Amino acid sequence: MPEGLTKAQKKNQKRKQKRDEQRPQTTAIVWLREDLRLHDNPALHQATQCGAIVIPVYIKDESDPSPWPLRGAALYWKYWSLKCFDNSLRGCGSRLTLRRGDALATIAQLAADTGATSVYWNRACEPWNVERDEHVKESLQMNGIQVHDFKGVVLYEPWEANPDDNAHRAGFGSVGFFRAACERLGEPSKPLPAVEKLKAPLLWPASLTVDDLGYQRMPVRKGGEVVDWAASIRQRWEFGEAGALRALDEFITSDASQKFESRQRFRADRKWTAQISPYVRFGELSSRLIYWEAKRRIGHNCQTFIRRLFWRDLAYWTLWKFPSCHTEPLRPQYAHQRWGTDAAALKKWQRGRTGFPLVDAAMRQLWAIGWMPNYLRHVVAGFLVEYMNMHWFEGFKWFDYTLVDSDVAINAYMWQNGGHSGLDQWNFVMHPVYAAKSCDPEGNYVRQWVPELRHLPVEYVHCPWEAPVTLLASARVLLGRDYYRRTIDDLLAARRNSHKAVIEVREGVGKPYVLACGNEKMQLPDGRWVRLITRIDYRMMAANPVTVQTAADAWNKSKRRLLDQMSLALADEQRIYHQSHPDADEEEKADL
Ligand SMILES: Cc1cc2nc3c(=O)[nH]c(=O)nc-3n(C[C@H](O)[C@H](O)[C@H](O)COP(=O)(O)OP(=O)(O)OC[C@H]3O[C@@H](n4cnc5c(N)ncnc54)[C@H](O)[C@@H]3O)c2cc1C
Structure with a gap:
């Protein structure tokens, strides 16, 4: 791909070759x-x-x-x-x-x-x-x-x-x-x-x-069976230049x-x-x-x-x-942030078992091929930090271990930003369901990596817990058996919790770092202070999160169509009943 040599360059090269030989x-x-x-x-x-x-x-x-x-x-x-x-x-x-x-x-x-x-x-x-x-x-x-x-x-x-x-x-x-x-x-x-x-x-x-270097060595089970965890990595990528x-x-x-x-x-x-x-x-x-x-x-x-x-x-x-930014918060006050410690929940996140299909799809893709798209990296990082309130360092370590592109500089930089303590603070928070309207509007990404949900229509494939039982049954999904129950039932409460943890830092040890405009400042190695752009939620010291993602129109509950046999049969029954009882609605209202 680099531009080819011109005739003159080739001639020069030949001359040079001759000189070199002498x-x-x-x-x-x-x-x-x-x-x-x-x-x-x-x-x-x-x-x-x-x-x-x-x-x-x-x-x-x-x-x-x-x-x-x-x-x-x-x-x-x-x-x-x-x-x-x-x-x-x-x-x-x-x-x-x-x-x-x-x-x-x-x-x-x-x-x-x-x-x-x-x-x-x-x-x-x-x-x-x-x-x-x-x-x-x-x-x-x-x-x-x-x-x-x-x-x-x-x-x-x-x-x-x-x-x-x-x-x-x-x-x-x-x-x-x-x-x-x-x-x-x-x-x-x-x-x-x-x-x-x-x-x-x-x-x-x-x-x-x-x-001989041993970089390809795979674990061996007690019985001598080699665990070839890299088969799908080999299948996905053509290595080398x-x-x-x-x-x-x-x-x-x-x-x-x-x-x-x-x-x-x-x-x-x-x-x-x-x-x-x-x-x-x-x-x-x-x-x-x-x-x-x-x-x-x-x-x-x-x-x-x-x-x-x-x-x-x-x-x-x-x-x-900042040579220690792979372990220490760049905004030092965030070393005092209150974080969750639920090891079992962390494991579920790592293995794609959170019960949130988009998060699970991305984490399973990562596990399988060592890579996931940038947008999804934001989704899973946001889920870990903003909803699970787990320390960004846990995410950094897991990515370091599982990414084929794992790079200490980029990984640390991105996780610090996601974890509130970086040079930048993401001015958005990806919602584990609504984010799909940008990255997986038809549900095909989830269906590929979470195949147990492949029969669900797009309205429910990102939020199976909202699907009617009849629909789940016809898609052969029983939550808790075929696919995981949600690890977090109340997403808003979870976000409020991590939001509060940041506000506590800003009101406490972090107060000297908060500027009048609400942004934060940081001292550079040369002693100078610099203003760091800070997320609007924190700048406003709002009691509740301000940046929220909304659902796609098509997923509005009132617009969801039920397509399974049982629901269609019930809908038919209802239609026939209403045709033969035109005043039924009015009668029902009068009963309220
Ligand atoms: C939490 C988190 C952790 C990440 N960890 C890593 C990591 O360890 N290694 C890594 O290479 N990327 C990392 N990224 C950045 C980015 O997600 C990947 O580089 C990108 O997904 C690679 O896909 P691509 O080649 O299709 O990128 P494209 O969007 O096509 O970009 C082309 C190239 O630009 C570079 N690039 C793209 N985005 C970024 C970015 N945000 N920061 C720095 N370089 C970028 C990469 O070399 C990439 O291959 C991380 C992002 C997040 C949110």
């Missing part, structure tokens, strides 16, 4: 991490350009500094990502050398074994990885090995973007303040062409196999990209978003390529889609500024 051979190590791709890979590209023999390396870092090392579905994705990338490299006359151990010690040993004099990598953005990389860089340089590092993970690295005084005055919230800071730096650079050929050493250094490029291309050429500006992107029953997040997460797809391809091929309808990439960079920026 030069004394050097060897370069390319340390690959979350950038397993040939296209727009600055480290790989530059190592190739300098004519060196290239040793692409992946290290299972046994002193991984991340507080959230890869696990669950994301780790499984990484397994396939490595396998696919090794295959791609083999197509370029190279291969992936796999090692396990401390990153610095492993690279130093590999350099000694291969005679490599330089190491290339694309810079990570998580503070703990940046720190490790700095240490590796310093130590290698002290030992005479050159290090070349590049921007290759985001559009704008966290240390580049600086929100100006204007942003501080206007306040942080949403993504606009950050995007403005990025745009002052100019547009992202254009993606580099895919590497096609890599110079191989005469003898490859020893390597583990991808399987080829799958990534295909998914991006499919999205760009589909109707979905042209309609992304509209509310269609909220729909969960069809593929209305790009569904590329795991590829982006593991660097199988470069965000620079997405940016430029979207601009070039989607045209003026690409704005909302491109905005997504700024949300991503904003999450990294936030983690960079």
